[in-house]
Amino acid sequence: MNALIFTLRDAPPQRLDLAPLTPDRLLGLSESKIAAIELQTTRERLCTGDIFKIRMGDPMQIRFDGGSERFDRAGAGMSKGEVTIDGDVGIQAGRMMQGGKLTISGNAGPWAASCMKGGTLAISGHAGDRIGGPLPGETVGMRGGVVTVCGDAGMRAGDRMRRGMLIIEGKAGAYPGSRMIAGTLIMQGRAGPLPGYLMSRGTIVMVNGSDALSPTFSDSGVYEFVANALIASYVQTYSPKVAMMLRRPWRRLLGDMAVIGKGEIFYPPAAN
Numbered sequence: 508m509n510a511l512i513f514t515l516r517d518a519p520p521q522r523l524d525l526a527p528l529t530p531d532r533l534l535g536l537s538e539s540k541i542a543a544i545e546l547q548t549t550r551e552r553l554c555t556g557d558i559f560k561i562r563m564g565d566p567m568q569i570r571f572d573g574g575s576e577r578f579d580r581a582g583a584g585m586s587k588g589e590v591t592i593d594g595d596v597g598i599q600a601g602r603m604m605q606g607g608k609l610t611i612s613g614n615a616g617p618w619a620a621s622c623m624k625g626g627t628l629a630i631s632g633h634a635g636d637r638i639g640g641p642l643p644g645e646t647v648g649m650r651g652g653v654v655t656v657c658g659d660a661g662m663r664a665g666d667r668m669r670r671g672m673l674i675i676e677g678k679a680g681a682y683p684g685s686r687m688i689a690g691t692l693i694m695q696g697r698a699g700p701l702p703g704y705l706m707s708r709g710t711i712v713m714v715n716g717s718d719a720l721s722p723t724f725s726d727s728g729v730y731e732f733v734a735n736a737l738i739a740s741y742v743q744t745y746s747p748k749v750a751m752m753l754r755r756p757w758r759r760l761l762g763d764m765a766v767i768g769k770g771e772i773f774y775p776p777a778a779n
Contacts, residue, residue, distance in 0.1 A: 510591075511566050513559035515573030522548045522597065523558065526580040530588025530607065533566040548579065574613050582609035585626070598635070599642075601628040604652060617661065618642060623671065625651045627745075633658035636680065639673050640666030649673065649690060655745045662699070665692040668709060674746050684711045687770060693742065695749050706763050706770035712738075713774040714752050720772075724762035729776050731756045 511533065523546040533541060542556030555561070559571075567588040571578075574594020581596045586605040595613035602621040610629045617635035620628050621642055634656045639649035640663055648667040659677035666682070668690040675683075678696035685701075687709035694702075694712070700719035703711050712735075739753035757773040 508568075509562075509564040510568035510570045511564040512562040513555070513569070513571045514562070515559060515571070515575070515594075516557075519553075519558055519575050519577045521551060521553070522577045522579055523553065523575075524548050524580050525578050525596075526583040528555065528569065529582060529585040529590060530567045530569060531584070531586055533569070536566070538563050574611075576614075576616060579616075581611070582607075582628070585609065595632070600630075601626075601654075604628065614658070620649055620652070620654045620673070622647065623649045623652045623654065627652060628654045629745075630654075630656045630658070633677070634660040634664075634675075636661035637663045637666050639664060639668050639671075647688065653745055659696065660694075664694075665690070665711075668692065672742070672745075674742065674749055676746060676749060684709065684770075684772075687711070691738065693749060693753075695746075695752065703760075703763055703770055703772050705766050707766050708769045709771075711770070711772045712753065712757075713772065714749070716774050720760070721763060721765075723765040724760040724772060725764060725768070727759045727761050729756050729758045732759075732773075735773070 544555045547553045569590045571592040579597040581600045582590045583602040585607045587607045589608045591610045598616040600615045600619045601609045604623045604626045606626040608627045612631045614632035615634045620639045641648045650669045651671045654673045656675045660675045660679045662680035664683045667686045669688040672691045675694045679694045679698045681699035682704045683702045684692045685704040687706035689709045691710045695714045697715045698713045698717040739750045743750040758776045760772040
């Protein structure tokens with residue numbers, strides 16, 4: 508069966524909440540009921556049919572032809588199926604995801620994968636600040652699943668991350684892995700200053716080092732870890748070029764000693 512397709516009519520006149528347009532919520536609905544779903548985030552009432560042309564198909568496979576930085580909360584809360592967006596999205600893409608796969612062919616705004624619990628999020632372009640991090644007032648960020656960013660990521664990637672894996676193939680902004688509780692953050696491009704700032708536990712891998720390391724991390728030497736080979740085998744499915752670089756000797760830093768010092772940062776011996 509063909510996918511359920513939403514084709515963007517024109518550039519949206521205001522920010523839209525795409526969270527209702529997921530496989531979980533559209534399963535069993537008719538075209539008229541889907542067209543009547545409200546998407547507005549401001550005072551003006553807008554429905555799905557006002558923004559998109561709808562071609563009915565399998566709601567477990569949803570495709571958006573055309574994107575916009577005004578598309579907020581795309582794939583939020585989804586637990587099954589696949590959602591593919593041909594273009595950019597706004598804030599909180601994949602927030603609270605529990606399963607399924609969300610694929611974004613363009614850029615994603617801040618707080619992508621915020622508090623994600625499971626599933627897979629793939630971003631072909633760049634990601635904004637705090638990918639995988641909590642919203643203000645929340646204490647825990649990403650809690651599971653796998654996120655891959657082919658481009659760069661903004662500040663505080665993986666902030667307060669608890670579980671799961673975040674792979675950034677480009678560069679990352681300042682404070683990547685800040686306040687990490689657990690989980691794995693891998694950056695192929697150069698990381699911004701102070702990675703792992705106030706991290707409690709967790710693992711950060713910096714393939715090309717960082718602009719500035721915190722003095723509150725302790726150097727424990729250079730090793731060849733069996734665990735990194737296991738991580739590489741797992742990463743192979745999501746990012747083959749990053750997986751290839753993980754099978755090498757690494758310098759290991761322990762910290763942040765300003766907290767409890769049970770986190771770790773790996774980087775090549777000659778990178779910093």
